[in-house]
Amino acid sequence: MLENFKFICPYCQNDYLKDNVIRLCERADCKHYKEAIKPNIFGMYKQKCNCRGSITRCRCYECSQIIPRDILDWPYIPFSIVGTTSSGKSSLITVMMDEFGYNGLGLTAHPLGETSEIQDTHKEQVYYNRERLMPTDPEALTPTKMPEPQIWKITNGGRKKSGFAPSYTFTIFDGAGEHSQGQSPENIVRYIGKSKAMIVTIDPLTINGISKNIDIKVRNNTQRDRIVGGRPDAALANITTLIRDSRHHIGLGRDLDIPVAVVLTKFDVITTCNKFIDMFKKNAPILNPAPSVNDRKVDIVQMKNVSDDIVRLLEETREHNFVQTIKNNFKEKNVMFFGVSSYGRPPKDDGTLHEITPHKVLDPLLWLLKKMDFVD
Ligand SMILES: Nc1nc2c(ncn2[C@@H]2O[C@H](COP(=O)(O)OP(=O)(O)OP(=O)(O)O)[C@@H](O)[C@H]2O)c(=O)[nH]1
Ligand SMILES: [Mg+2]
Ligand SMILES: [Zn+2]
Numbered sequence: 001m002l003e004n005f006k007f008i009c010p011y012c013q014n015d016y017l018k019d020n021v022i023r024l025c026e027r028a029d030c031k032h033y034k035e036a037i038k039p040n041i042f043g044m045y046k047q048k049c050n051c052r053g054s055i056t057r058c059r060c061y062e063c064s065q066i067i068p069r070d071i072l073d074w075p076y077i078p079f080s081i082v083g084t085t086s087s088g089k090s091s092l093i094t095v096m097m098d099e100f101g102y103n104g105l106g107l108t109a110h111p112l113g114e115t116s117e118i119q120d121t122h123k124e125q126v127y128y129n130r131e132r133l134m135p136t137d138p139e140a141l142t143p144t145k146m147p148e149p150q151i152w153k154i155t156n157g158g159r160k161k162s163g164f165a166p167s168y169t170f171t172i173f174d175g176a177g178e179h180s181q182g183q184s185p186e187n188i189v190r191y192i193g194k195s196k197a198m199i200v201t202i203d204p205l206t207i208n209g210i211s212k213n214i215d216i217k218v219r220n221n222t223q224r225d226r227i228v229g230g231r232p233d234a235a236l237a238n239i240t241t242l243i244r245d246s247r248h249h250i251g252l253g254r255d256l257d258i259p260v261a262v263v264l265t266k267f268d269v270i271t272t273c274n275k276f277i278d279m280f281k282k283n284a285p286i287l288n289p290a291p292s293v294n295d296r297k298v299d300i301v302q303m304k305n306v307s308d309d310i311v312r313l314l315e316e317t318r319e320h321n322f323v324q325t326i327k328n329n330f331k332e333k334n335v336m337f338f339g340v341s342s343y344g345r346p347p348k349d350d351g352t353l354h355e356i357t358p359h360k361v362l363d364p365l366l367w368l369l370k371k372m373d374f375v376d
């Protein structure tokens with residue numbers, strides 16, 4: 001099936017021809033709000049419904065979920081974010097997407113469908129109420145009640161030609177950390193199987209060589225009542241098994257052909273300790289909170305510099321196994337390491353957050369979008 005004609009449902013992951021997706025009207029008082037709009041005799045759809053409402057909604061032929069039509073009209077990429085419990089996945093998505101407008105590349109992002117409510121709720125919690133996000137309770141999720149993929153559309157103003165800026169769509173699936181630690185429910189495995197790129201998060205506080213050097217107060221304030229995930233190399237072994245299983249058992253010894261952004265989260269915790277700051281050069285890009293963008297382009301050289309520094313940090317804190325497992329499973333050109341902080345500072349003694357001042361949160365997404373050729 002040609003990619004341009006193929007539709008992958010973000011909810012059920014079935015793929016089939018875009019022509020088979022059911023088109024619906026946006027107006028709730030129109031009969032085509034629920035009933036399929038038919039194509040004309042040439043198999044084409046009009047821009048507007050007979051009632052003059054726009055055809056902005058679609059319905060999956062297989063699972064009946066309502067889907068924003070933008071996914072059909074623009075190139076679409078499904079992503080997943082995986083990592084142990086409390087490794088900062090949900091915080092990263094919230095802050096990263098809020099910061100997205102400040103990219104220096106002329107990109108804008110818009111949440112589609114119910115994603116805008118999810119994003120608003122999380123933003124209110126973190127930015128206005130200064131509360132940390134709550135962990136996702138794996139017990140509350142059942143195969144019929146899984147977290148929904150967030151659906152985003154980005155428009156690249158930097159590639160505008162004759163008044164027209166191209167758009168792209170992606171979904172990002174943010175599950176419960178526990179599901180990437182042990183047995184994963186089948187629909188998560190399916191989602192990961194269809195993902196074209198991954199973000200893997202590592203919590204620095206699960207690395208003994210880092211954690212033991214961090215002030216106890218910073219550690220406690222960051223963790224508090226949050227459960228701490230497993231060791232990074234064990235977690236990664238699970239994650240790579242999960243990715244392999246989801247792709248029809250790609251055997252060991254064969255590289256997985258999918259880009260992975262390996263993200264060391266909560267970087268603010270690391271910069272509270274001089275021992276770690278001293279490991280980096282004085283003006284090292286890793287210590288600069290701004291995204292790695294230069295001259296309206298993603299600055300891969302700068303990202304590589306950061307990546308090398310993170311690898312060095314992991315090796316010097318005895319996480320050689322972790323780095324090696326990544327190298328053993330993924331192609332070198334498909335891996336980049338990042339160091340980010342969503343909050344910018346560890347939580348206060350009372351558990352609330354300081355003002356949000358993110359550190360390099362956009363880099364993992366910008367790198368993946370660059371790999372997909374959505375940005376320059
Ligand atoms: N210091 C610091 N702590 C953070 C940061 N991001 C997250 N945390 C802490 O980590 C906890 C978990 O963050 P979440 O974003 O909910 O993590 P998650 O990976 O989505 O967790 P699950 O959904 O339970 O798997 C938060 O409640 C904070 O205590 C950060 O940038 N800096
Ligand atoms: Mg979460
Ligand atoms: Zn209508």
Ligand SMILES: [Zn+2]
Pocket residue numbers: 009010011012013014060061062063064065
């Ligand atoms: Zn579906």
